[in-house]
Amino acid sequence: MSRVSKEQALELYLNSDLLVLGRxxxxxxxxxxxxxVVTFVVDRNINYTNVCVNHCNFCAFFKDEKSPxxxxxxxxxxxxxIEETLKLGGTQILLQGGxxxxxxxxxxxxxxRGIKARYDISVH
Structure with a gap:
């Protein structure tokens, strides 16, 4: 089985039913x-800061250092x-920020260190 080409992917995206694609x-x-065998992980992204000096063109998330x-x-x-994640059966968090x-x-x-000392959760 070969990979889907960009053209095929666009055709599927534009013209296929979501349930058909899932099947x-x-x-x-x-x-x-x-x-x-199918596996999954319950994971959560946690944004620790939205302050960023990089100002990437694609990012609608960042704020300047002086922004209120x-x-x-x-x-x-x-x-x-973290506690909400654990209550939902979460096993890991992703720390993300500017x-x-x-x-x-x-x-x-x-x-x-604080997270690892208090919680039995993987961090990535």
Missing amino acids: MADNIRRERHAGG DGYVIDDETLSKK LNPTLDVWYYVDLL
Whole structure:
């Protein structure tokens, strides 16, 4: 079985029913991975800051350092998000954020150490 070309993918995207696409994908999965084993992970993205100096053209998320809407997540909010994830059966979190010039390497060290000390959850 070969990969779908860009043209074929566009055709499927524009003209196929979502449920039909799902069935097609499941059939391919069954052909490639016999035995019926399917796995998944309950995961959550946690944005620890939206302050970023990079100003990437594709990003609608960032705020300037002086913006009143800029933030660095506080411990209470972080804990609440992790606890919600665990209650839903989550096993990992993805920490994601902007390039915030006020956060040094020790912020990240402390952030990760604090999470690992309090929660049985994988971080990536």
